[in-house]
Amino acid sequence: MNDFQKFIQIGDDRLNAEEITSYGIAVDEDDDRYLYINTKTDDDFWQYYEDDVDFDLEDKLDELDKMFLLR
Numbered sequence: 001m002n003d004f005q006k007f008i009q010i011g012d013d014r015l016n017a018e019e020i021t022s023y024g025i026a027v028d029e030d031d032d033r034y035l036y037i038n039t040k041t042d043d044d045f046w047q048y049y050e051d052d053v054d055f056d057l058e059d060k061l062d063e064l065d066k067m068f069l070l071r
Helices: 057-068
Strands: 007-010 013-016 020-027 033-039 045-049
Touching: 007 057, 013 033, 020 057, 033 057
Parallel strands: none
Antiparallel strands: 007 013, 020 033, 033 045
């Protein structure tokens, strides 16, 4: 079972955890906050705007931190 890929569910998307290269919360020119996720397979990055998602950005950032940050 160690060979199975790990995925993280974000909104309606399921992203391969091994392909995530960076993530965080940013603010655009209109002062709208969004969660961004860069992957090594895409030239673009995933964006989840706070007003367009049904999850809390801070909670999702904490979940990503628990998965990826070394403590």
